Amino acid sequence: MLPILIQNLLARDGWILRGTEAVRKDRRIRFFNRPSPEIAAIARHDGQRFRHLAIVIASSHAEMERLRAPKLADKFPRALFASLEELQTGHPVELPPPAIASFTATVIANTPVGDTHYQLAFQAEELRHLRPPQFFMMDVRPVRAPLGLRAVCRGKWRDAVDRTPQPLLKRPFGICRDFHPHFPADYLKRLDLPTSLTPFLYLPAPDRFDMLYKVLPDALGTPLMTRLKRGDRVHMIGPLGQPFDVRRLRADGIEEVHLVGGGVGMAPLITLIEALRFHAFRVKVFLGIATVQSLRYRDELAATFGEKPRDAYVYVDDFLAAGVAPADIFVSCDVAPPRRIRRLPPENLFHGLVPEQYRRFLATACGKPMAITCGPNRMMEVMADICRDAGVPLKVLLEKRMGCGIGVCFSCVQKVRRPDGAEEFARVCKEGPLFDAKDILWNNHLSKPPSVACGCAPRC
Ligand SMILES: Cc1cc2nc3c(=O)[nH]c(=O)nc-3n(C[C@H](O)[C@H](O)[C@H](O)COP(=O)(O)OP(=O)(O)OC[C@H]3O[C@@H](n4cnc5c(N)ncnc54)[C@H](O)[C@@H]3O)c2cc1C
Ligand code: FES
Structure with missing residues (x-):
């Protein structure tokens, strides 16, 4: 039997309830409170139509966050999540900004777009809690593989040392697209959820992201970023800033x-x-x-x-x-x-x-x-x-x-x-x-970027 709160929310949008299933026209939603083989069966039979959905209701918000982690995505293919804790309050709970992580992301692709832009696709599970318009800071060059002792002794370090000037500071960028496991990139075209229930629903956490960056003329960092390639590992920190609910x-x-x-x-x-x-x-x-x-x-x-x-x-x-x-x-x-x-x-x-x-x-x-x-x-x-x-x-x-x-x-x-x-x-x-x-007071006296950001070098 569904909690009374969910029943009320669904009834408000004209959904008819049958046990643990809600139905409206050709749409069906089935509710679960634990992993079940039926979740995979729903995704399989529905294909890409999004007419039949599974929603997993966890007991608490912390439990829901655990269940929607990318590493558990195969247990709940194409399911949405909610927590009883939040449903019981009757309104969406304001969540604190996620903790900041320092981590290494893996580049999937770095593709030129138009005349001056690149699209960087990367994998970073640590950004899974990022909520827009939060951003992240990244090194513009990949992490260098450490030289083995033998290579150093043989003097190979001379060739291996990269002498390209490398900016000391990371650069800030926003996420352009995030990809949720088992959800196709254009799922929002077909997803039709009960409006009263959507404030309480969460997608599986994303682990793959796209960012779009402009290569600035005469700049230090973004031209170097164009050299990033598939498999490179790049150091990042994030999510940063305040989310907007x-x-x-x-x-x-x-x-x-x-x-x-x-x-x-x-x-x-x-x-x-x-x-x-x-x-x-x-x-x-x-x-x-x-x-x-x-x-x-x-x-x-x-x-x-x-x-x-x-x-x-x-x-x-x-x-x-x-x-x-x-x-x-x-x-x-x-x-x-x-x-x-x-x-x-x-x-x-x-x-x-x-x-x-x-x-x-x-x-x-x-x-x-x-x-x-x-x-x-x-x-x-x-x-x-x-x-x-x-x-x-x-x-x-x-x-x-x-x-x-x-x-x-x-x-x-x-x-x-x-x-x-x-x-x-x-x-x-x-x-x-x-x-x-x-x-905002647009006559910001400090709006001109300082020429020395941290005092350690003219351009860092
Ligand atoms: C929250 C946030 C999100 C961002 N998201 C994106 C994004 O999604 N895509 C994207 O292309 N860029 C984004 N930016 C801007 C991006 O951070 C800068 O373009 C980048 O840091 C430039 O680095 P650079 O080393 O190439 O330039 P630098 O060599 O450091 O500077 C080159 C020139 O660009 C100017 N400049 C550098 N950074 C900025 C800036 N932030 N604003 C205005 N002028 C600047 C400098 O004054 C200088 O004249 C974002 C910035 C912030 C703060
Ligand atoms: S970049 Fe905002 S305080 Fe350092």
């Missing part, structure tokens, strides 16, 4: 969220899009780029989600895979007028800057949306003005130069206004990276 938005009456990203600023917003879609929010995406060509994969096989690899576009295919409708995807190109992009309505393509396209959209839109933006500082400042004038609450994801990533060095500060009106500097790595736009 999208489940809380419903309590504020928000049903629709607009994500506005400028260039590579869109990359860390994609995991937020996935979280919003999982929790059944309506999502509209506004992407600002230089040219459509800059979204093309250089290697067709790199396109993970494109139905036709030759027609695949980075970001756009991520949005489609996350179940965002083509009519809700808007693209602005500031250099050349945008040509056709597969499946996007032509009226959603705009020649100009993305804040301008968003301003025009808001002029005709209705409802009570909120917006989240990430991109160049000037773009976010303009977005703050547009949203203030339209009465749309805006959150900004700040990307500052970082030294430590854990709140110690104060190289990432942003001037903000506290609720009592006083001004102070907040650490983006500790208090951020997501802030309410109304709290």
Whole structure:
């Protein structure tokens, strides 16, 4: 028999209960409280349709975290998880930020995208608790294999020593996509969960991640990262920063969220899009780029989600895979007028800057949306003005130069206004990276990155 709370939540969404199974039209959900061979049978019979699901209800949150670990994924193939402890409170519990780990990730692929971007796929179980928009810091070069004593004695170290200048400090990056064991990359297109139950549901923890990075001209770190290759081991720390619990938005009456990203600023917003879609929010995406060509994969096989690899576009295919409708995807190109992009309505393509396209959209839109933006500082400042004038609450994801990533060095500060009106500097790595736009004082006197991050070298 299902706990009464689950029965009430399901009944609210029109699901009919039969013992430990809930049914609505052609959808069925079966509940379990322990591993069972039936979970694998459900996944096998359902294939990729997501019409028949298994939900495992653990007694406590800690027990649920244990069960959804990647190493147990084969025991619960394609199952979702919930904890009785959280269900009994009747509302989603606010979880503390996950503990920071220092670890070595394994590179799966490092693929060029467009003219200046790369997509790095890597395996790192330690990031499984990362909740968007948390980020991580990584070395830009792989861990070097230690030389054996014999090699040193034979003088081989002369050839083995890598004399390429190596930045001392790690670089901060956001996760662009996470992959859950047994869940296909585009599962959100088909997943249709009872809306009242989704705040209490969790996917199996991810262990594979994608990040998208821009190779900066005349920079030290990102050009070196392009040399990373499959099998390399890279040192990282994370998850860092504060998670943003999208489940809380419903309590504020928000049903629709607009994500506005400028260039590579869109990359860390994609995991937020996935979280919003999982929790059944309506999502509209506004992407600002230089040219459509800059979204093309250089290697067709790199396109993970494109139905036709030759027609695949980075970001756009991520949005489609996350179940965002083509009519809700808007693209602005500031250099050349945008040509056709597969499946996007032509009226959603705009020649100009993305804040301008968003301003025009808001002029005709209705409802009570909120917006989240990430991109160049000037773009976010303009977005703050547009949203203030339209009465749309805006959150900004700040990307500052970082030294430590854990709140110690104060190289990432942003001037903000506290609720009592006083001004102070907040650490983006500790208090951020997501802030309410109304709290940001854009004339940040320290916004110019210090030329010396830690005092140990002119460029570290
Ligand atoms: C939370 C967070 C998430 C991020 N996510 C991504 C991501 O998903 N993809 C991505 O491509 N980049 C992301 N960045 C930015 C990324 O960290 C920088 O592009 C990278 O560190 C540059 O390293 P570099 O060694 O190549 O540049 P450096 O040699 O250190 O600097 C080259 C030039 O770039 C400028 N610069 C360096 N870092 C930044 C920065 N953070 N903001 C503004 N200017 C900077 C420097 O002032 C300098 O002029 C993120 C940053 C933060 C803080
Ligand atoms: S990077 Fe050191 S305090 Fe933020």
